[in-house]
Amino acid sequence: xxxxxxxxxxxxxxxxxxxxxxxxxxxxxxxxxxxxxxxxxxxxxxxxxxxxxxxxxxxxxxxxxxxxxxxxxxxxxxxxxxxxxxxxxxxxxxxxxxxxxxxxxxxxxxxxxxxxxxxxxxxxxxxxxxxxxxxxxxxxxxxxxxxxxxxxxxxxxxxxxxxxxxxxxxxxxxxxxxxxxxxxxxxxxxxxxxxxxxxxxxxxxxxxxxxxxxxxxxxxxxxxxxxxxxxxxxxxxxxxxxxxxxxxxxxxxxxxxxxxxxxxxxxxxxxxxxxxxxxxxxxxxxxxxxxxxxxxxxxxxxxxxxxxxxxxxxxxxxxxxxxxxxxxxxxxxxxxxxxxxxxxxxxxxxxxxxxxxxxxxxxxxxxxxxxxxxxxxxxxxxxxxxxxxxxxxxxxxxxxxxxxxxxxxxxxxxxxxxxxxxxxxxxxxxxxxxxxxxxxxxxxxxxxxxxxxxxxxxxxxxxxxxxxxxxxxxxxxxxxxxxxxxxxxxxxxxxxxxxxxxxxxxxxxxxxxxxxxxxxxxxxxxxxxxxxxxxxxxxxxxxxxxxxxxxxx
Numbered sequence: 388x389x390x391x392x393x394x395x396x397x398x399x400x401x402x403x404x405x406x407x408x409x410x411x412x413x414x415x416x417x418x419x420x421x422x423x424x425x426x427x428x429x430x431x432x433x434x435x436x437x438x439x440x441x442x443x444x445x446x447x448x449x450x451x452x453x454x455x456x457x458x459x460x461x462x463x464x465x466x467x468x469x470x471x472x473x474x475x476x477x478x479x480x481x482x483x484x485x486x487x488x489x490x491x492x493x494x495x496x497x498x499x500x501x502x503x504x505x506x507x508x509x510x511x512x513x514x515x516x517x518x519x520x521x522x523x524x525x526x527x528x529x530x531x532x533x534x535x536x537x538x539x540x541x542x543x544x545x546x547x548x549x550x551x552x553x554x555x556x557x558x559x560x561x562x563x564x565x566x567x568x569x570x571x572x573x574x575x576x577x578x579x580x581x582x583x584x585x586x587x588x589x590x591x592x593x594x595x596x597x598x599x600x601x602x603x604x605x606x607x608x609x610x611x612x613x614x615x616x617x618x619x620x621x622x623x624x625x626x627x628x629x630x631x632x633x634x635x636x637x638x639x640x641x642x643x644x645x646x647x648x649x650x651x652x653x654x655x656x657x658x659x660x661x662x663x664x665x666x667x668x669x670x671x672x673x674x675x676x677x678x679x680x681x682x683x684x685x686x687x688x689x690x691x692x693x694x695x696x697x698x699x700x701x702x703x704x705x706x707x708x709x710x711x712x713x714x715x716x717x718x719x720x721x722x723x724x725x726x727x728x729x730x731x732x733x734x735x736x737x738x739x740x741x742x743x744x745x746x747x748x749x750x751x752x753x754x755x756x757x758x759x760x761x762x763x764x765x766x767x768x769x770x771x772x773x774x775x776x777x778x779x780x781x782x783x784x785x786x787x788x789x790x791x792x793x794x795x796x797x798x799x800x801x802x803x804x805x806x807x808x809x810x811x812x813x814x815x816x817x818x819x820x821x822x823x824x825x826x827x828x829x830x831x832x833x834x835x836x837x838x839x840x841x842x843x844x845x846x847x848x849x850x851x852x853x854x855x856x857x858x859x860x861x862x863x864x865x866x867x868x869x870x871x872x873x874x875x876x877x878x879x880x881x882x883x884x885x886x887x888x889x890x891x892x893x894x895x896x897x898x899x900x901x902x903x904x905x906x907x908x909x910x911x912x913x914x915x916x917x918x919x920x921x922x923x924x925x926x927x928x929x930x931x932x933x934x935x936x937x938x939x940x
Contacts, residue, residue: 394424395449395457399496399526400647403614404503404597405432407893411597412540412828416525416893417614419501423447428498434820435533443632444647460496462571463647466633468520469822470513471626477512479619485512485521486638486645494634494645509616518642522649526631528619530649532593535573536820540828545594547580548586548773552666552734553741555768558581564729566774567666567834568825572667572728574663575656577621581769583657586622593619627654630717653717660723666739667728676843711779715764744768782855788812788840791855793845794866795842797925807844814838817890830856830888839884843875849936850874854883868910870936910935 399419407413415432422429444447447457482491485504491505492498511527513520533539541549552564562902563578565571580590596618604612629652634645731735745768798804814836817826830837838857845851852875854867867883869875886892886900894911901909912932 391422391424392450394422395447395454396420397423397457397459397496398438398504399446400444400494400523401435401438401510401617402430402501402508404617405614406597406601406612408611408895409893410544411594412544412546412827413891413893414543415503415504416617419495419505421496421498421819428496428500430501434539435529436536436539436618438648439529439534445634460495461634461636461671463632465622465630465650466635466644467628467630468513468627468633468644468646469626472624474513474515475511476514477510479524479618480512482506482508482510482521482523485510485519490636490638490643493636494609505874507598507616509618511621518644520644520646522631522646523617523620525617526646526649527621528593528617529578531622532590532619534576535570536825536828537569538573538576542590542593543597545591546773547577547590549769550577550772551581551769552774553738553768553770553866554578554581555741556658557767559663560660562664564664564734565666566743569665570665571665571724574665575661575722575724578661579657582767583622585624585756586657588622589622613816623654625655627652629653651715651717654869655717655719656722658722661725663724663726664729665726666731666734668730669728670730670733671728738774741768741770745770785912787858788838788855790864790920791840791866793837793920794914794925794928796843798842798929801929805845809842810840812838815884817886827888827891829891841877841880846933846936849871851932851936852876852879854880865911865913868912868930868932868935869907870910871907872937874904879907883918906937908935908937 397420399421401416403417405415405417416435417430420429420431438444441648445459445461445463447459448915449455490501495501500780509524513522532542537550540679550569552566554563555561561578561582563574565574565577578585595614597615604610630650631646632648632650634647636643650831685693747936763926774897799807815830815837815838818830820827821827842853843851850873851869852869854869858864869879877911883897886897897909900905912928912935915930
């Protein structure tokens with residue numbers, strides 16, 4: 388699309404999830420696109436959250452902005468939909484089982500190019516006397532799980548703990564402490580996922596879907612899939628309503644409502660008040676007054692139809708009510724949200740309060756406005772297991788660099804290795820994602836610049852460059868091996884870092900790019916994660932690296 392900036396384009400629908408094997412969190416949507424100006428069709432890989440924050444399906448765009456002069460081939464309208472759990476006939480049925488082939492082709496802009504992929508789109512089927520409502524899983528994934536980059540990454544990695552430091556929820560009042568890279572607008576939804584057990588399970592399934600599909604495909608075909616169907620589950624198991632962009636049509640004598648995009652919903656968020664503490668350089672909250680987490684004394688009878696109501700919370704001057712500027716969300720109607728900041732150095736004191744509260748509680752049953760049931764399991768207080776690990780990473784930033792240094796010391800003793808030069812720790816250039824104003828995860832770690840080490844040497848007539856990226860503790864470690872007919876310098880390293888970060892290419896794609904190149908080769912060599920490597924470990928690694936070098940002709 389960047390080559391035809393003056394053309395008008397339209398995103399038709401997501402087809403598959405392109406799996407990033409190096410980091411599931413970087414997996415992207417494979418999206419069918421129509422060039423309206425040239426009447427051409429193609430597919431492109433895009434971050435899922437861009438369809439929550441910026442673009443809409445079946446809406447023409449020109450130069451990144453809506454083109455009001457062009458129109459969609461479908462009549463798209465807004466509709467309020469009541470979702471009753473007993474009316475959801477099937478929660479995972481492919482589109483091909485619901486509508487005829489010609490109707491699927493219509494959704495694809497009357498082009499059959501991507502028909503096979505679209506037929507397999509997982510959907511929810513909701514039946515009533517008058518119509519069948521079809522909600523594709525991708526619409527649920529975008530609205531509930533892929534609202535922002537950090538939420539998408541956490542969902543696909545099964546790393547809910549990455550999104551908060553600590554959280555407390557008694558079913559009425561809640562408090563959440565979030566790290567710097569999480570925004571206040573994300574906090575209410577993270578609080579729901581972290582404290583409502585059903586929502587937590589559905590969040591964890593987002594990443595588990597990938598592992599299950601890969602295992603299934605490998606067992607059936609002995610090959611790893613490049614992509615997979617886009618799967619998601621609703622994070623609520625109660626009756627609620629949603630507002631959506633839909634296309635209505637008749638199929639085999641039945642009225643069909645196909646949901647292209649969820650715009651809003653009024654599902655129960657799980658609390659009435661929320662205090663957001665955001666990590667910052669300074670504190671706006673008085674920690675001497677923050678002795679206990681928000682609590683409300685309440686007596687809950689075994690069976691009741693009454694809904695808990697609470698009076699408005701008192702405010703301090705530094706508090707301010709917040710609302711999401713991106714989109715309204717009816718789930719947050721009448722929910723009072725106040726925001727404070729807490730200095731990084733004061734977080735241990737805050738965690739102590741959470742820990743004291745956690746030691747005295749059990750899983751509670753709290754009332755909600757569910758029409759199906761007035762009981763919901765609340766996990767009252769949770770402390771992120773990942774927070775302390777990340778804090779430790781900030782101090783111990785050379786997890787895999789220690790092993791790499793041992794390898795370099797070993798290479799220096801080998802007579803066949805000439806002109807070995809090891810360059811010290813270098814910081815990756817921060818590349819900012821324009822949709823989030825945050826650095827891409829590939830060039831940052833633990834909230835700071837990711838580091839790397841390079842080394843160059845000559846082996847026979849081959850010039851070699853090694854690049855070791857900093858990895859988190861416990862992560863897989865592998866060295867980039869670049870071999871060439873010409874000396875490898877920083878410009879060469881920068882080029883491959885550009886592929887990796889700016890172009891968002893995964894390692895296998897970069898390898899494939901230079902597969903047929905006779906002058907330059909890119910490979911990787913895994914290595915041990917032991918503090919002390921034996922001579923056998925060192926020798927084995929060196930032999931492996933030399934076996935990856937380019938074969939000169």
